Amino acid sequence: MAIPPEIFLLPPKSEATLQQQIQQIVAETIVSGRCAAGERMPSSRKLADHLGVSRITVTLAYTELVANEYLISRDRSGYFVADSAPKRPIFVGQTAEEKGGVDWESRLAHRPRSREDILRPPNWTDYKYPFIYGQSDPDLFDHRNWRNCSLRAVGRKDFNTLTHDHYQNDDPMLVEFILRYILPRRGIRAHPDEILITLGGQNALWMIAQLLLSEGQKAIVENPCFPGLRKIFDQMRYVASSIDVDNEGLPPDLIPPDADVVFTTPSHHAPTNVTMPLDRRLAMLEKALREDFIIVEDDYEFEMSFLSPPAPALKSMDQAGSVIYLGSFSKSIFPGLRLGYVVAAKPLIQEMRKLRTVVLRHPPSHIQRTTAYFLSLGHYDSQINRMARAFSKRRAIMEACIREFKLKLDVHEMHGGSSFWMKAPPGVDTTKLALELRKHSVLIEPGSAFYAYRSPDTSHYRLAYSSINANLIHDGMELVAAAMEAAEKAQ
Amino acid sequence: MAIPPEIFLLPPKSEATLQQQIQQIVAETIVSGRCAAGERMPSSRKLADHLGVSRITVTLAYTELVANEYLISRDRSGYFVADSAPKRPIFVGQTAEEKGGVDWESRLAHRPRSREDILRPPNWTDYKYPFIYGQSDPDLFDHRNWRNCSLRAVGRKDFNTLTHDHYQNDDPMLVEFILRYILPRRGIRAHPDEILITLGGQNALWMIAQLLLSEGQKAIVENPCFPGLRKIFDQMRYVASSIDVDNEGLPPDLIPPDADVVFTTPSHHAPTNVTMPLDRRLAMLEKALREDFIIVEDDYEFEMSFLSPPAPALKSMDQAGSVIYLGSFSKSIFPGLRLGYVVAAKPLIQEMRKLRTVVLRHPPSHIQRTTAYFLSLGHYDSQINRMARAFSKRRAIMEACIREFKLKLDVHEMHGGSSFWMKAPPGVDTTKLALELRKHSVLIEPGSAFYAYRSPDTSHYRLAYSSINANLIHDGMELVAAAMEAAEKAQ
Numbered sequence: 017m018a019i020p021p022e023i024f025l026l027p028p029k030s031e032a033t034l035q036q037q038i039q040q041i042v043a044e045t046i047v048s049g050r051c052a053a054g055e056r057m058p059s060s061r062k063l064a065d066h067l068g069v070s071r072i073t074v075t076l077a078y079t080e081l082v083a084n085e086y087l088i089s090r091d092r093s094g095y096f097v098a099d100s101a102p103k104r105p106i107f108v109g110q111t112a113e114e115k116g117g118v119d120w121e122s123r124l125a126h127r128p129r130s131r132e133d134i135l136r137p138p139n140w141t142d143y144k145y146p147f148i149y150g151q152s153d154p155d156l157f158d159h160r161n162w163r164n165c166s167l168r169a170v171g172r173k174d175f176n177t178l179t180h181d182h183y184q185n186d187d188p189m190l191v192e193f194i195l196r197y198i199l200p201r202r203g204i205r206a207h208p209d210e211i212l213i214t215l216g217g218q219n220a221l222w223m224i225a226q227l228l229l230s231e232g233q234k235a236i237v238e239n240p241c242f243p244g245l246r247k248i249f250d251q252m253r254y255v256a257s258s259i260d261v262d263n264e265g266l267p268p269d270l271i272p273p274d275a276d277v278v279f280t281t282p283s284h285h286a287p288t289n290v291t292m293p294l295d296r297r298l299a300m301l302e303k304a305l306r307e308d309f310i311i312v313e314d315d316y317e318f319e320m321s322f323l324s325p326p327a328p329a330l331k332s333m334d335q336a337g338s339v340i341y342l343g344s345f346s347k348s349i350f351p352g353l354r355l356g357y358v359v360a361a362k363p364l365i366q367e368m369r370k371l372r373t374v375v376l377r378h379p380p381s382h383i384q385r386t387t388a389y390f391l392s393l394g395h396y397d398s399q400i401n402r403m404a405r406a407f408s409k410r411r412a413i414m415e416a417c418i419r420e421f422k423l424k425l426d427v428h429e430m431h432g433g434s435s436f437w438m439k440a441p442p443g444v445d446t447t448k449l450a451l452e453l454r455k456h457s458v459l460i461e462p463g464s465a466f467y468a469y470r471s472p473d474t475s476h477y478r479l480a481y482s483s484i485n486a487n488l489i490h491d492g493m494e495l496v497a498a499a500m501e502a503a504e505k506a507q
Numbered sequence: 508m509a510i511p512p513e514i515f516l517l518p519p520k521s522e523a524t525l526q527q528q529i530q531q532i533v534a535e536t537i538v539s540g541r542c543a544a545g546e547r548m549p550s551s552r553k554l555a556d557h558l559g560v561s562r563i564t565v566t567l568a569y570t571e572l573v574a575n576e577y578l579i580s581r582d583r584s585g586y587f588v589a590d591s592a593p594k595r596p597i598f599v600g601q602t603a604e605e606k607g608g609v610d611w612e613s614r615l616a617h618r619p620r621s622r623e624d625i626l627r628p629p630n631w632t633d634y635k636y637p638f639i640y641g642q643s644d645p646d647l648f649d650h651r652n653w654r655n656c657s658l659r660a661v662g663r664k665d666f667n668t669l670t671h672d673h674y675q676n677d678d679p680m681l682v683e684f685i686l687r688y689i690l691p692r693r694g695i696r697a698h699p700d701e702i703l704i705t706l707g708g709q710n711a712l713w714m715i716a717q718l719l720l721s722e723g724q725k726a727i728v729e730n731p732c733f734p735g736l737r738k739i740f741d742q743m744r745y746v747a748s749s750i751d752v753d754n755e756g757l758p759p760d761l762i763p764p765d766a767d768v769v770f771t772t773p774s775h776h777a778p779t780n781v782t783m784p785l786d787r788r789l790a791m792l793e794k795a796l797r798e799d800f801i802i803v804e805d806d807y808e809f810e811m812s813f814l815s816p817p818a819p820a821l822k823s824m825d826q827a828g829s830v831i832y833l834g835s836f837s838k839s840i841f842p843g844l845r846l847g848y849v850v851a852a853k854p855l856i857q858e859m860r861k862l863r864t865v866v867l868r869h870p871p872s873h874i875q876r877t878t879a880y881f882l883s884l885g886h887y888d889s890q891i892n893r894m895a896r897a898f899s900k901r902r903a904i905m906e907a908c909i910r911e912f913k914l915k916l917d918v919h920e921m922h923g924g925s926s927f928w929m930k931a932p933p934g935v936d937t938t939k940l941a942l943e944l945r946k947h948s949v950l951i952e953p954g955s956a957f958y959a960y961r962s963p964d965t966s967h968y969r970l971a972y973s974s975i976n977a978n979l980i981h982d983g984m985e986l987v988a989a990a991m992e993a994a995e996k997a998q
Binding site for chain 2 (some may be wrong): 020022023025028029045048050117118120121123124136138141150151152154157159162163166167170171172175176177178179180181182183185196197200201202203205215216218219222227228244247248250251294297298310324328332333335336337338346350351352353354355361363364367370371373374375376377378379380381382383397
């Protein structure tokens with residue numbers, strides 16, 4: 017392929033002749049690996065035009081570079097980078113950091129402490145037994161129809177939707193289908209101005225925290241809870257109060273009277289999977305009204321309620337507008353999509369929209385429109401049904417293995433989901449266990465990242481079945497059980 | 508189309524019989540407009556399964572609904588929403604706001620003041636003469652190849668890239684092509700760990716402001732400047748210091764000794780389009796080192812330097828790592844893409860990556876990979892060349908019209924771009940002028956949104972030629988000139 021002339025720029029200050037400068041920049045470009053052997057140099061005319069020098073200067077520089085074996089000349093077809101040219105690895109420039117220079121440490125002095133990440137290696141697909149949560153499974157995804165919808169969304173008809181800067185606005189087609197097809201399943205009715213599209217659930221939680229948690233506001237989170245939420249507080253240098261969940265989720269009685277915002281996951285508590293029963297939901301709503309707090313309901317995985325029908329969302333019973341509802345397509349479509357939505361009172365949505373405009377304008381239009389087509393053509397429904405059937409089958413195998421290998425469930429939830437919350441025998445550190453299991457090509461998620469700092473818990477772990485093939489579950493679980501036994505004995 | 512049973516949920520508390528409850532929820536769903544006339548109801552078996560009631564209860568409810576003309580029954584094919592069913596507009600639910608409830612005003616008390624937006628109506632394509640900036644032009648965009656790249660990016664080979672949650676990581680293919688194809692044109696060499704992909708330039712500026720502008724830090728911005736940057740400061744409740752630009756951009760001499768971060772647009776100053784000459788660039792870098800400030804170089808439109816080759820970026824001459832470089836694909840591909848990048852010292856990139864993970868995880872994978880293909884297959888280069896040729900032609904027509912109609916340029920810039928910064932005769936308020944011109948299907952951008960609060964300027968306006976057809980420029984400019992004359996006389 018031909019090297020574009022634009023990559024060559026003369027140095028701003030130089031005592032060398034123009035010809036020398038050209039030789040220098042070409043040589044430097046080749047040595048640094050930015051042009052590969054065999055690539056064609058720009059013609060002398062093009063490079064001369066670009067650099068604003070005479071053509072003969074470039075030709076002389078090229079001739080010299082041939083002599084120095086940086087380039088070779090082929091009759092009629094021009095100059096090419098020589099195989100014999102000196103090579104260095106692609107990224108050779110000394111970084112400014114290495115040279116000294118700006119003291120970034122002091123400029124970034126207010127960095128928040130950062131938590132340990134959950135141990136999920138980026139190359140998790142290389143592991144044979146990935147009991148990891150929240151990723152997609154190529155065997156269950158409706159690839160063909162997603163492709164069709166994506167193609168349709170880049171069609172000429174949708175050109176304006178695709179390409180324009182929409183400033184603060186969402187794709188109206190996606191908003192309509194969320195209002196008409198998704199929210200009614202959760203019993204929620206909303207106006208278009210009560211919904212905002214977000215860059216996934218993480219982005220929604222972050223915006224809510226930004227707008228509602230100014231100084232002196234008290235936030236309540238579940239313990240254990242979704243680590244992404246804790247990271248938001250850490251980044252804001254905000255300390256939230258944790259309340260331990262029980263077998264029915266967050267107990268409303270334990271919410272202190274001075275709470276301002278309560279973050280909860282009533283459908284499937286993350287990560288234990290327990291479902292908050294109806295009476296507790298009603299008690300929570302009554303308490304919110306009486307004591308004037310806002311509820312943030314993260315309904316991140318309601319689609320996976322395949323064991324019994326999902327309980328209506330808190331939002332569906334919310335008469336006063338105290339509930340901010342969050343949905344996400346990360347579990348039902350795929351997480352790399354980065355698309356979610358918030359349903360809340362209009363004044364809050366307006367403020368969130370302003371904040372989103374400043375932070376990122378709007379989610380990319382192409383993915384909004386593709387998702388709208390996927391919903392409108394019914395592919396979303398069939399995908400969810402397919403996933404529910406597969407997860408139900410995998411879950412049954414997992415349960416049989418848990419019994420067979422005498423592993424211990426921490427809670428028995430009721431509505432499905434895509435993982436189990438497990439408890440290791442006393443004294444076993446599941447972080448170490450997870451690292452040990454990697455040697456056997458098994459991935460599990462240690463539980464400590466889900467707990468508040470004040471109650472580090474190393475005895476829990478999560479076993480998900482959303483990304484593991486049903487046929488591999490038994491062997492994988494056997495390896496988990498064996499490692500567990502070894503860890504217990506080693507104490 | 509068949510209505511999915513999932514949209515029906517029994518009320519949480521009810522004294523009615525099950526049959527009555529079912530009638531009620533079906534009727535309510537129809538009246539609220541969530542099911543349209545002619546749509547098929549779920550079969551009695553499916554709805555009974557979903558609600559956990561007996562099938563006969565559903566059948567009795569349906570029969571009653573037929574009697575009440577909500578439904579009609581068709582032999583063998585089931586129940587359908589009747590044409591005669593009572594109708595109300597789609598969104599009838601009284602909002603919580605109307606009912607009273609949460610006092611959002613007080614909860615959002617710390618809302619930043621918000622600035623006037625630039626007057627760009629969302630339906631700008633309906634205007635015949637859109638002299639507006641920053642949108643894409645369907646005639647110049649390489650639609651076919653973008654479509655091919657998009658299709659390739661949803662192919663099976665790229666499945667993992669497309670669907671997985673990449674946590675804090677970018678698409679390595681996109682990073683590689685930015686490093687190899689784009690940055691060298693600006694004279695910039697960088698390591699992969701010195702670059703971060705962002706949701707467009709706005710997102711990059713926002714992250715930088717978040718990390719570098721803690722209390723007591725002094726930021727300098729150009730006056731006039733990109734309104735999106737001012738919005739970021741407003742949202743942070745941060746007051747930046749403005750320095751007036753001259754015909755060579757931001758004067759380094761006017762930067763005060765206590766400056767910490769300087770935001771600048773040396774290639775094409777936004778919005779005046781002036782280019783900072785080399786000696787001023789070198790002076791700026793020297794001053795940054797001497798007085799220890801950071802330069803944020805927004806190189807938002809370097810691709811459109813078609814009148815003379817672009818000057819090397821400040822970043823290319825940055826020995827000490829004082830420069831944070833921002834690039835964007837909004838102008839060269841399209842703004843609805845929402846994709847940009849930052850090149851900076853590794854410690855800053857690490858912190859930006861952490862912040863991005865908390866705020867939104869990562870830009871959607873599909874658009875990253877599509878862009879990577881568009882770059883790697885050379886379509887990006889041809890697109891830029893095509894745009895440059897078209898803009899060059901349009902610019903020449905614009906210049907002829909400016910002379911013919913005796914309109915006044917504020918500055919004569921040198922390198923291209925896609926707009927002119929204009930000055931109205933004394934006393935003409937360009938905001939009013941812009942509104943008046945809309946009546947004649949002409950869109951221009953009034954200049955006041957670009958100025959600091961302390962120096963509101965109503966005499967400037969921007970005329971862009973990035974979205975207007977060359978054949979329409981003359982007539983549009985004639986209308987601008989006529990309105991200008993009328994406004995001047997009306998005083």
